[in-house]
Amino acid sequence: MAETFLNYIDGKWVPAASEETFLDINPARPGEVVGEFQRSGADDVDAAVGAATRAHEEWRKTPAPLRGEVVARATRLLTERKPELAETITREMGKVLVDSGYDVQGAITSGEYMSGEGRRMFGDTVPSGLPNRLAMSIREPVGVVGIVTPWNLPMLMPAWKLFPALVCGNTVVVKPAEDTPMTAVRFFEILEEAGIPPGVANLVTGYGPEAGHPLVTHPDVDMVSFTGSRAVGRQIAISAGEDLKHVSLEMGGKNALVVLDDADVSEAVTGALWGGFSTAGQRCTASSRLVVDHKVADDVVAGLVEGIERLVVGDPLDTETNLGPLINRKQLDRVHSYTEVGQEEGAQLVVGGEKLEEGFDGGYFYSPTLFDHASPNMRIAQEEIFGPTITVIRVDGYDEAIEVANGTRYGLSAAVYTRDTGRALRAVRDLEAGLVYLNAPTIGSEIHLPFGGVKDTGNGHRESGTAAIDQFTELKTVFLDYSGTLQRAHIDEPID
Ligand code: NAD
Numbered sequence: 001m002a003e004t005f006l007n008y009i010d011g012k013w014v015p016a017a018s019e020e021t022f023l024d025i026n027p028a029r030p031g032e033v034v035g036e037f038q039r040s041g042a043d044d045v046d047a048a049v050g051a052a053t054r055a056h057e058e059w060r061k062t063p064a065p066l067r068g069e070v071v072a073r074a075t076r077l078l079t080e081r082k083p084e085l086a087e088t089i090t091r092e093m094g095k096v097l098v099d100s101g102y103d104v105q106g107a108i109t110s111g112e113y114m115s116g117e118g119r120r121m122f123g124d125t126v127p128s129g130l131p132n133r134l135a136m137s138i139r140e141p142v143g144v145v146g147i148v149t150p151w152n153l154p155m156l157m158p159a160w161k162l163f164p165a166l167v168c169g170n171t172v173v174v175k176p177a178e179d180t181p182m183t184a185v186r187f188f189e190i191l192e193e194a195g196i197p198p199g200v201a202n203l204v205t206g207y208g209p210e211a212g213h214p215l216v217t218h219p220d221v222d223m224v225s226f227t228g229s230r231a232v233g234r235q236i237a238i239s240a241g242e243d244l245k246h247v248s249l250e251m252g253g254k255n256a257l258v259v260l261d262d263a264d265v266s267e268a269v270t271g272a273l274w275g276g277f278s279t280a281g282q283r284c285t286a287s288s289r290l291v292v293d294h295k296v297a298d299d300v301v302a303g304l305v306e307g308i309e310r311l312v313v314g315d316p317l318d319t320e321t322n323l324g325p326l327i328n329r330k331q332l333d334r335v336h337s338y339t340e341v342g343q344e345e346g347a348q349l350v351v352g353g354e355k356l357e358e359g360f361d362g363g364y365f366y367s368p369t370l371f372d373h374a375s376p377n378m379r380i381a382q383e384e385i386f387g388p389t390i391t392v393i394r395v396d397g398y399d400e401a402i403e404v405a406n407g408t409r410y411g412l413s414a415a416v417y418t419r420d421t422g423r424a425l426r427a428v429r430d431l432e433a434g435l436v437y438l439n440a441p442t443i444g445s446e447i448h449l450p451f452g453g454v455k456d457t458g459n460g461h462r463e464s465g466t467a468a469i470d471q472f473t474e475l476k477t478v479f480l481d482y483s484g485t486l487q488r489a490h491i492d493e494p495i496d
Contacts (some may be wrong), residue, residue, distance in 0.1 A: 002033040005181065007044055007205060008188045010051035011198025016206070017043040024181055027094035027325040028316055028363040034092045037181040040206035042214040045173065048202035049218045052144045052171035055199030060141050060169040068118020071163050073194035075111030078104060078159075085186060087317070089154055092182045094324040094364070095279045096316045106156030107163075107187075109447045110464070114163035117469055121168065129493040132483035139473035141169030142246055143222030146215040148208075148236075150228045151327055152282045152386075154180035158187055160451075161225045162201065164468035173202045173221070175212045177228075179327050181205040208232065222246060225471070227284075230384075230410075230456055237459060248461040248471050250284070250452055252384040253412030255442040256405035257287040258427065260398060261295040263417035267439065269303030271417065272390065275441025277311060277368050280323045281388040282331075284457075285413040285435070285443040289381060290392045291404045297394045301350065301372050304390065308351050308368045314360075325364040326387055332364040335387030338380055339369060347374040347391065376404045384410070398423055406432045412453035413442040434458065 004021065006013040016038035026032040038044070059067070078085065082104045089100035121139050128135040145165045149157040158174055165172050176184035188203045204211050216224045216236050223246035226236050233249040240247035257275055259268045275287025292300050316324030326332045332355060339353040352369030369389040374381045380391045395401045405414055414433035418424050424438050434453040435445060445451045450462035461471050481487060 002036045004036040005038070005185045005205075007038045007040060007048070008185075008192070008201075008203040009044070009048045010202070011192070016040045017047075022178065022206070024092055024179070026091050027327055029361045030329075030363065031361070034182050037185075037205045040204040040211040044204050044206075045175075045211060045214040045218060048173040048204050049144060049146075049215070049220050051199035051202055052173050053220050055197060056141075056144060056171045059171055059197065059200050062169070064118040064121055064167060064169065066118070067169060068115040068167050070194050070196055071111050071118070071167055072115035074190050074196075075108055075115060077190045077193055078108050078111060081190070082108070085155060085183070088186055089180075089183050090316045090324070092180050093151060093154055094316055094327060095282070096321050096324050097319060099279045103153050103155045106153065106447070107159030110156070110159045110163050113447045113465075114167050114468070117164065118167050121469055121473070123475065128479070130481075130483070130487045130489065131494070132481065133487065134480040134482075135478075137475045137477045139168065139469070140476050142472060142474055143170060144220055145170045145172045145223045145225055145472065146218065146221040147172055147174045148212050148216060148224070148226045148228065149174070149176050151177035151179040152279060152284070154183035155187060157227050158184060160463050160468070161227075165225070165472045166196075166201065168469060168472040170223070170472055171200045173204060173215055175204055175206065175215050178205070178207050216240065217243070219243070223472075224248070226250070247459065248463075249459045250463060251457050252386075252410055253284045253286070253453060253457055254289055254382060254384050254408045254410045255285055255287055255413045255433070256289045256291050256415070257442055258401045258405050258414070258416040259290065259292040259296060259300055260401060260416065260418040260420070260423060261293040262419045262423075263296060264419065264439070265296050265299045265303060268417040269300055269307060271415070271439075271441040272300075272304060273307040273311075275415070275443050276390040277323055277388050278443060280326055280366070282327060282386050283443055285445075286386075287415065287442045288385060288390060289405075290390055291395055291401050292392055293401065294394045294396055297392065301370070301392060304370055305351055308370060311368050313356060313365055313367065323368060323388060325360075326366055327364070329364055331387065332366060335366050335385055335389065338383070338385045338387070338389060342371050342374065342378065342380040342391070345374075345378040345380065347371040347378060347380060352388070376407050382408055398426070402427065402430045406430075409456040410453065411455035412457040413437070415440060415442045434462070
């Protein structure tokens with residue numbers, strides 16, 4: 001019998017109003033149930049938003065350093081439990097332990113950074129143009145924030161949103177991905193233990209259309225913070241636009257790793273293998289497109305083939321394993337359908353392209369896959385596959401490389417391998433991406449810098465660093481006049 005886990009609303013663990021549940025399974029061994037979770041609907045979301053709305057008044061007036069203390073306590077608990085949390089992530093999501101450790105560490109680092117923001121959260125203090133007057137801006141919370149997260153970073157993603165939102169004085173309702181509710185429940189157990197007041201942070205598990213949709217359209221939700229696919233993000237943007245809600249969207253990527261003719265080929269290959277196949281390619285920043293100068297393309301492809309042959313696919317709890325399973329059957333079928341698309345389109349399938357069945361316990365394993373000689377407009381070169389598939393596009397020189405790298409609707413992350421400083425700096429200038437890496441693959445951001453994408457990857461916001469504080473606060477401009485008389489801006493300013 002699987003253990004049943006509840007929603008967390010108003011400081012209590014409660015079942016869904018419908019009393020319906022769903023199962024969370026281990027993608028490496030689909031026969032193994034990780035847990036049974038609440039299949040929430042509009043009533044549960046309403047209860048959670050109601051709790052967040054009631055809690056907001058007191059939380060917004062709680063001094064920010066004290067709000068930061070709650071985040072700091074949660075961070076200490078995350079740190080103490082990192083190994084067991086990483087194992088939970090691996091069991092429900094299938095990525096290897098080193099990737100799950102990264103996921104937990106991302107949450108820890110976010111907590112460390114954001115708890116300190118409780119003592120900063122800077123506004124501006126500027127000289128007034130009028131005498132005897134102070135002029136400044138201060139930060140205030142936006143209100144109730146609805147947070148909707150994907151399954152590929154089940155700890156880091158909620159933390160990246162929740163920690164800054166809470167420190168800034170917002171109250172939140174989190175709807176985690178239906179494939180990874182266990183990590184979210186563990187996270188909320190930690191928040192409870194850290195002393196989060198009732199109603200300040202609420203959790204409703206369930207499916208997107210049933211629980212996510214009522215959350216992002218709820219009239220009392222002031223802001224939506226979403227990370228996930230472009231299709232869902234677009235729908236959220238449309239409905240948020242109707243209601244004039246604040247909305248921050250982080251969506252997909254088709255990230256190019258460019259290898260120029262003067263690159264250190266061996267380094268580029270090592271980077272591409274890590275960027276393309278870590279988390280079995282299920283990363284928004286995965287190096288899924290390799291844009292390679294034809295002068296070095298044969299060497300790059302040969303190096304990749306050699307590297308792929310060394311990759312171990314298997315039990316993600318085994319520390320020798322490099323690639324675990326994909327998240328679910330649907331994603332396995334989808335990734336395989338792209339292999340068929342690539343072949344139909346005329347790209348050359350070099351290695352992989354197979355569902356791995358024999359000896360894999362019915363898990364959703366896919367072989368690391370390499371396509372060569374793809375043309376830039378093929379679907380496998382344009383659409384986010386979100387699996388262990390790397391597509392090589394051969395180009396002639398810097399200009400074509402940049403044109404191809406920029407030639408998708410997405411703009412999350414891009415990398416360039418070159419030894420030429422001038423070309424490297426030109427690439428930093430020319431690549432259309434929110435993150436650019438030089439001589440490193442497209443994955444792996446740091447908490448104190450902004451994270452997010454341009455073009456269809458985002459809507460202009462950034463997570464992480466002080467950009468997160470900008471997202472989760474409203475600026476209030478304040479004038480304090482101690483002149484004892486009426487002073488009129490732009491009229492009485494002593495400028496001749
Ligand atoms: P998804 O869009 O299917 O789901 C994301 C979340 O939205 C889930 O919690 C889901 O239940 C919810 N949802 C689904 N339909 C909804 C609806 N109608 N209304 C409200 N919520 C709804 O994405 P996914 O498959 O979980 O994640 C993979 C995607 O996430 C990829 O495109 C990946 O690139 C992207 N991603 C982006 C970043 C980034 O920072 N840019 C980071 C991680 C993942």
